[in-house]
Amino acid sequence: MTIATESATSRRDALGERLFASLLGGMELLAVQLGIRLGLYTALRDNGATTAGALAVTAGIDQRYAQEWLEQHAVTGILEVAVECDDPAERAYALPTGHAEALLDPDSPGYAAAMAPGLVGLAKTLDAVAAAYRTGAGVAYERYGAEVRDCIAGLNRPMFANDLAKEWLACLPDLQARLLAGTPARVLDVACGTGWSAISFARAYPQVTVTGIDLDTASIDQARCNAAESGVADRVRFETADAITAVTEGGYHLAMLFEALHDMGDPVGVLRQVRSALAGGAPLLVADERVADTFTAPGDEVERLNYAWSVLHCLPATRATSPVIANGTVLRSPTVRQWAGEAGFSRVEELPIANDFWRFYRLED
Numbered sequence: 001m002t003i004a005t006e007s008a009t010s011r012r013d014a015l016g017e018r019l020f021a022s023l024l025g026g027m028e029l030l031a032v033q034l035g036i037r038l039g040l041y042t043a044l045r046d047n048g049a050t051t052a053g054a055l056a057v058t059a060g061i062d063q064r065y066a067q068e069w070l071e072q073h074a075v076t077g078i079l080e081v082a083v084e085c086d087d088p089a090e091r092a093y094a095l096p097t098g099h100a101e102a103l104l105d106p107d108s109p110g111y112a113a114a115m116a117p118g119l120v121g122l123a124k125t126l127d128a129v130a131a132a133y134r135t136g137a138g139v140a141y142e143r144y145g146a147e148v149r150d151c152i153a154g155l156n157r158p159m160f161a162n163d164l165a166k167e168w169l170a171c172l173p174d175l176q177a178r179l180l181a182g183t184p185a186r187v188l189d190v191a192c193g194t195g196w197s198a199i200s201f202a203r204a205y206p207q208v209t210v211t212g213i214d215l216d217t218a219s220i221d222q223a224r225c226n227a228a229e230s231g232v233a234d235r236v237r238f239e240t241a242d243a244i245t246a247v248t249e250g251g252y253h254l255a256m257l258f259e260a261l262h263d264m265g266d267p268v269g270v271l272r273q274v275r276s277a278l279a280g281g282a283p284l285l286v287a288d289e290r291v292a293d294t295f296t297a298p299g300d301e302v303e304r305l306n307y308a309w310s311v312l313h314c315l316p317a318t319r320a321t322s323p324v325i326a327n328g329t330v331l332r333s334p335t336v337r338q339w340a341g342e343a344g345f346s347r348v349e350e351l352p353i354a355n356d357f358w359r360f361y362r363l364e365d
């Protein structure tokens with residue numbers, strides 16, 4: 001065997017191993033989604049050590065399926081065997097310490113369950129995406145359905161709940177001083193999704209009112225429910241609207257644009273609109289993907305994650321909106337600066353906020 005053939009064989013095998021690991025991870029994520037959808041983790045958390053029979057009764061599912069799911073979850077290590085027994089019907093299972101928080105607490109910084117619906121939603125939409133690749137058309141954001149919406153909301157909510165009002169706001173000292181003094185403030189949340197950024201801000205500062213806008217009707221419906229359940233519906237207003245036309249009121253003390261600039265069909269137009277809605281000197285806080293400044297292949301996990309989102313979701317979704325620009329998920333820092341300048345912002349500062357996935361920018365005049 002020549003050296004070249006050996007190298008081709010080892011590369012072939014390495015790729016095979018890598019795809020096998022992906023298959024395993026994907027299938028285990030789908031089994032997690034089954035647990036979420038059927039309420040199996042809630043039952044395990046509430047009841048402690050649980051047999052297949054007990055889980056079947058509590059969750060209202062078939063006992064044989066309950067047994068197989070519990071065994072699969074114990075084999076993967078997501079559950080542990082709490083009571084060992086050769087008889088599968090007598091064996092009991094439990095959530096190890098920490099796993100209930102990762103699977104069931106959507107405000108926890110360690111909440112991870114939201115990844116599971118994302119895979120389902122992306123897979124369900126793959127046929128439409130493949131058709132769009134052939135024609136060059138787009139796949140509308142709403143077509144990705146509740147699972148992708150839930151995934152995005154669930155991945156971002158813990159950052160809003162834990163970091164937005166304290167850590168991120170500390171990088172906007174003028175506004176923070178105003179809020180700590182108890183002075184009223186109006187905040188605009190552009191492309192607010194299901195509303196958790198607006199809600200978290202309003203919960204942290206009782207004198208703040210927030211207007212959230214988003215193109216997606218289902219997201220806005222969900223945002224209104226979330227605000228009502230969080231007790232802030234009197235100070236947080238949500239509207240279904242396109243940011244390019246909807247930002248008509250002015251005088252906002254802060255505008256926020258979280259993980260959405262890359263989704264805008266006309267990002268410069270939206271930035272221009274938002275700029276005109278800000279009170280004199282008020283900042284626009286943008287967070288978007290923490291990707292490298294230039295294309296490099298192969299890339300790290302953040303780059304890989306964002307390209308995967310881009311080919312499966314963000315690029316098709318933006319192309320469905322008659323875009324001026326369809327950037328895709330991989331929004332690099334120099335592009336943000338260029339768009340901000342074209343929109344008339346005179347200052348773009350990258351903020352020193354530690355975050356594995358997002359880069360933060362303060363835009364102002």
Ligand SMILES: C[S@@+](CC[C@H](N)C(=O)[O-])C[C@H]1O[C@@H](n2cnc3c(N)ncnc32)[C@H](O)[C@@H]1O
Nearest residue numbers: 156191192193214215216242243258259260263
């Ligand atoms: C990745 S999601 C982020 C949602 C939310 N900001 C968050 O961080 O969870 C992007 C959002 O941008 C919205 N969007 C895209 N283009 C828009 C536009 N022109 N006007 C308003 N919303 C838009 C989508 O509907 C979607 O809800």
